[in-house]
Amino acid sequence: MTGEPTGRGAGSRLRALAREWRPSAVTMGAPTFPLLVLFGLNAVDELDRTAFAVLLPDIRDHFGLSDSRALLLVAVSTIAVIFIEVPLSFYCDRRNRVRIATTGAGLWALFSVGTGLAVSVGMLLAMRIGAGGGRAVVNPTHSSLLSDYYEPAARVKVFAAHRLGNSVGQVLGPLLGGGLAYAFGWRTPFVLFAVPTAIFVLLSLRMREPVRGHHERRAAGADEEAIATEDDHETVWSTMQTLARVRTVRRIWTAVPFLGIALFGIPNLLSLIYEDVFDLNAAQRGLITAGVEPLQIAGVLLGMPLVARISAARPDFLLRFVGMVGVFDGVLLVALAYSPELWVAVGVHAVLATSIGTLAPAFFALVSLVAPPRVRSASFSTMAVFAVPGIAVFLPLIGYVSDHLGIQASMVVMVPVSLAAGLLLASAARFVKPDIEAAHAESLARVGG
Template sequence: MSPTASRSEPDEDPAAFSPFPGRPPVTVRRGAPAPFGWWPAVCVALVAAIDRIEYNLLAGALPRIQAEFGFGDAAGGAIATAGSLAAVVLLLPAGRLADSARRTWTIAAVVAVWSLLTVGTGLAGGYLTLFTVRVFLGAAGQLYNPPASSLLADYYPGPGRTRAFGYERMAYFGGLPIGVIAGGALAQSVGWRTGFFLVAVPGLLVALLVLTLREPVRGTGDRLTLWYRGDSATPPSPRAAPEARTGAAVPVRAQIRELLRIRTLRTVVTGLSILFFGLGGLFYWMPSYYGRFFGLGEAQAAAVAGGTGLVGIVAGIVTGSWLGDRQGRPHRGRRVAVGGAGLLLGTVALAGAVAVPVLLPQALCFGLANFGFAAALANLTAANADVVAAERRGLGFAVLQLLVTLGGSLGPWLIGLASDATGSLRYAFAAVLLPLLVGSVVVLQGRRHYDADAAAAAHRSV
């Protein structure tokens, strides 16, 4: 490829590459964003969507469940917080497993467990049973992320990586309002218990779809990225590369210390942890806010909160992925800069959503906030994959997910406590604005380390 050629277009000269053990070589064109097709990204996106839909059914159905079981806002927020905290216990083992076991099988098993626990939610006879089942679901809900993120990084080299992770993030956060809408609508139309039973079926189907994916050799995406950049005349053969060091003999604390020496990883973790603190609480309580403050019914409140959130998320992911993959290659530090700018835009728009007392402009501000946050998430998640070497990528995403989960788990509970204390969800929402602003500044400050960290990770992976 000539130095002046656009790197977003595949090169005319194809090459044979062997990414799947026991399978014949496949033909890859230099610069192709999806050399093995987009089906793996679609499958992982479906997994992310099912995760959030099943998890957030509770938020949409919460007013009706509270009326039946008779618990307050603090107890309602504690369900989400306890489930997220339970996930922390399993995330690091899941990360180590993602760096050694067959990732497609792990993901399929996790999705099947989600569906069974969703059925269990519909069978709950009281608050204690509901709380227990949702804690198990919250714990299992985070376990797909380390193997799925590692898998995406191996399927998609640099030119398509932001888009692939963007699809996953779009489905993850798109599934959140879909779950809220479905929870409210199903609770009102067929009853909240039947709603949980119905949503378990698609989860089992998605688990079967994941089994159609092949398992690529670890580091495949990084080898192709180096070839795309002209660092080698042909794609480095996975068979010629050293075996991936899974770290089985290295204590997990030592591995985590090694990961946290990566400056860009620290930036991404800090920014996303603070973002999830605010975003998790806002989405959990926004349907209740629309019902109390604007007098909407359950289905209407869930539709407004979920609909505006979904539109903003889709638009933000599409725009953010385009910016990340288009500008991220020649000036890769821009990928982190786009993330920081998105966080800042989302924070400012969220301040408007909290301050405006009229429904239409308030909903527009809420949608714009989701636009900014989604654009940031696509780029920062891809940046995390870029700066961690292939043999540590599962654990790297586990560390990210662990700290993000700790941040996000506090949001629903603390907003619920603040609401009970002040008597107003509106005042409770205002408390998350300052942490979000801090997260934006941290990410923008961290962009200068990205280029060096990404180059080091790519060379270590091959």
């Protein structure tokens, strides 16, 4: 008799969860087509990126690289992408973001094919920079478009749904990439992954450009004429001055050098751990990663509705949440590297995947709320510039420690790095609500509302 109520209770919770994630509930009644297309483009972008991370040991061995040189390749290509993305973000604040997103998706498909055809380290680096340059449109265009397609109250779940595309790509990328590489060689996945990208590029041609900042002006009480009036564009210098006046943004800039390692480096580090510590081949690494990554989806589906409800009343919670998860994930990496058995490592990886999937949607939703709409594309991308010192210093440092003391010892470096990021982010929480109110008021004032 006790099992029946329990079964009904579980069914009720599943139905409630399904209602939470109905497309119309996520977008709060706004059209879902833009979110679905941007979700798809985000997912296919991950195929190339995660396949490269899983196949890094094979690529390293093919070109005769050490761990430090392989990670230096990742660091150099990542930093180069940042320097492409940042000037592009200023352009996105002035031009049609839908067309830029579509063009970038086509470019990363072409350079993904080029990665599979690379015959030297120099050509490989050029193709990775090119593929990354195409992907560089994602943050400034997708994040800004989502902020203008959907109202502030919907953004936590909208960004969570969009970032589920990353999780889908992170499941399929390792699974398909590892399997195809095992059967046909590491080059094959990069050539074939261009096909699904082309499909979503064609779908994106139906999207229309929204008016920048209209939701913020409506929240500030503007009339319909003011809501439909787009704010004037800023110069590059005035854009940076505008962002620097936002106290939350300034504090995030100081945390990003430490947070960047978690956002950019973890997939590559996991592959090296699985090969060097547990002696797994490309197919085995891909199978484990693909099996674990669905837990990112579970983490988002189960956790983000609660984050959305709490942050609706306390938006500063988003920043505290990102900081706590970042510290937790740094500790988990060390535990994974020192796991005595493979099954223990996979279990720790499962917990890591469940938590890390919630980082990006909370972070991007927070930035969309505090950044002035006219410089929102730049707000998402210029933060990446501040990740450069962290990537340039910590990834090669981790590689150096790995070469001399082993990959396990190198993971210990992650603990103080993630702790610094968490403390800096938590210290900015008190600025969040005033910065949101200022963004609304300024957007209205600039159109004469």
